[in-house]
Amino acid sequence: MAADEPLVLGLETSCDETGVGIVRGETLLVDAIASSVDEHARFGGVVPEVASRAHLEAMVPTIERATREAGVRLTDLDAIAVTSGPGLAGALMVGVAAAKALAVALGKPLYGVNHLASHVAVDIVEHGPLPEPTLAMLVSGGHSSLLLVPDVTHEIISLGSTIDDAAGEAFDKVARVLGLPFPGGPYIDRAAREGSSVAIDFPRGLTTGRDMERHRFDFSFSGLKTAVARWVQAREAAGEPVPVADVAASFQEAVTDVLTRKAVLACKEHGVANLQIGGGVAANSRLRAMAQERCDAAGIALRVPRPGLCTDNGAMVASLGAQMVLKGRAPSDLGLPADSSMPVTEVQA
Ligand code: KG4
Numbered sequence: 001m002a003a004d005e006p007l008v009l010g011l012e013t014s015c016d017e018t019g020v021g022i023v024r025g026e027t028l029l030v031d032a033i034a035s036s037v038d039e040h041a042r043f044g045g046v047v048p049e050v051a052s053r054a055h056l057e058a059m060v061p062t063i064e065r066a067t068r069e070a071g072v073r074l075t076d077l078d079a080i081a082v083t084s085g086p087g088l089a090g091a092l093m094v095g096v097a098a099a100k101a102l103a104v105a106l107g108k109p110l111y112g113v114n115h116l117a118s119h120v121a122v123d124i125v126e127h128g129p130l131p132e133p134t135l136a137m138l139v140s141g142g143h144s145s146l147l148l149v150p151d152v153t154h155e156i157i158s159l160g161s162t163i164d165d166a167a168g169e170a171f172d173k174v175a176r177v178l179g180l181p182f183p184g185g186p187y188i189d190r191a192a193r194e195g196s197s198v199a200i201d202f203p204r205g206l207t208t209g210r211d212m213e214r215h216r217f218d219f220s221f222s223g224l225k226t227a228v229a230r231w232v233q234a235r236e237a238a239g240e241p242v243p244v245a246d247v248a249a250s251f252q253e254a255v256t257d258v259l260t261r262k263a264v265l266a267c268k269e270h271g272v273a274n275l276q277i278g279g280g281v282a283a284n285s286r287l288r289a290m291a292q293e294r295c296d297a298a299g300i301a302l303r304v305p306r307p308g309l310c311t312d313n314g315a316m317v318a319s320l321g322a323q324m325v326l327k328g329r330a331p332s333d334l335g336l337p338a339d340s341s342m343p344v345t346e347v348q349a
C-alpha cells in the first residue's frame, strides 16, 4: 500500500444500512456499518421513513468510528464518494447531503456514484483489479441484473434484468410464507442445509422456448414465489406439516439454477471468461457453490467477494470512488442529485 495512493471515504445510504468505508487505492482500511434492519423486521420489509431517520442518527457516529478505526483524519482524505442512486429517495438524500457537507468543509472532490456499479467495484479491494471486460451478475433485494462491464468507472452495459421480483425479494417473500424472519435470505440459506434440493420441482422462470428468445438474459421470480406459496398452502389445507427445510432447499435450488445458468450463458455468448457476482444474494452458500461448479466446467474465472462485502456497505462506494480517482475521472458537480431511479448504465452522477 503506497502512501501516494488516493485515500477515499465512501458513504452508502440507499437502503437500510448506513455504510462508511475508507480505502487507500485498492486496499480496504475500514468498513463501518450501522444497520436499521431490526427496526424494519416487524413490518416484514424496509420502511423508507424509518430508514431515513436511522441514517440521520447513524451518519456522524459511523463516520467517526470509521476514521478512528482506520487511523485517518478527515483532512487526510483525497476524495469523498457517495451513493447517488438508485435506492430509497429519502435515504439517499441523507448520504448525499452528508457527502456534500464533507466535500465542501474539507475542500475535497466529490464523486456521486451508482450503487450497482459499486457492488461490482467492491471486489477490487478483495481480489484486485477487475479484468476488463468482466461480466457481472448483481443479485440483491432490489435488483437482479446481468451486466457487461468494459470499465466499472465509465461503461456498463445491461444485458438483462428481472421483469418482476428481484432475487432477494423472492427469498424474503418465500421466507415469510415459511414463517422465517426478515430479511429471509440468510434464514432460507440456513434452513436449506437440512433439506433436499430435489424434494420439490419448482419452476425455473424464463428458461425455455420463446422466453429464451425474448428474455434470454432476463429473470422472473414471481411465478416461482407463487408456486412455493401454493405448494405450502396445499399442504396446510390438507392438514399436513410443511417440510420447511425441503421447501427452502428446493426453492433455493430453483433460484440459483436459473441465475448461474444464465450468467454462464451470457459469459459464453459475449466471449467473456470472467464472472463476478455481487449483491446481498451473492452471500448465499448454494449460489456460491453452484456458480463455482458451473464456472469451473465452462473455464470461467469466478470472483465473489466475501459475504460481508456482498450486502450493502460503504467500502463498495469508497472502492468505486478510488477507481474514479485512479482513472482520472472528473469529480461530480456539487449539485449532484439523489436519484432514486438512477439507471445502471450511468456509473457517475
Ligand atoms: O445488497 P443488499 O444488502 O441490499 C439491496 O441492495 O437490496 O441485499 C439484500 C438482500 C435481501 O433480500 C436478503 O434476503 C438477501 O440479500 N440475502 C440473501 C442472503 N443474505 C442476504 N439471500 C440469500 N441467501 C443469503 N445468504
Ligand code: ZN
Binding pocket: 115, 119, 140, 279, 280, 311, 312
Ligand atoms: Zn445493494
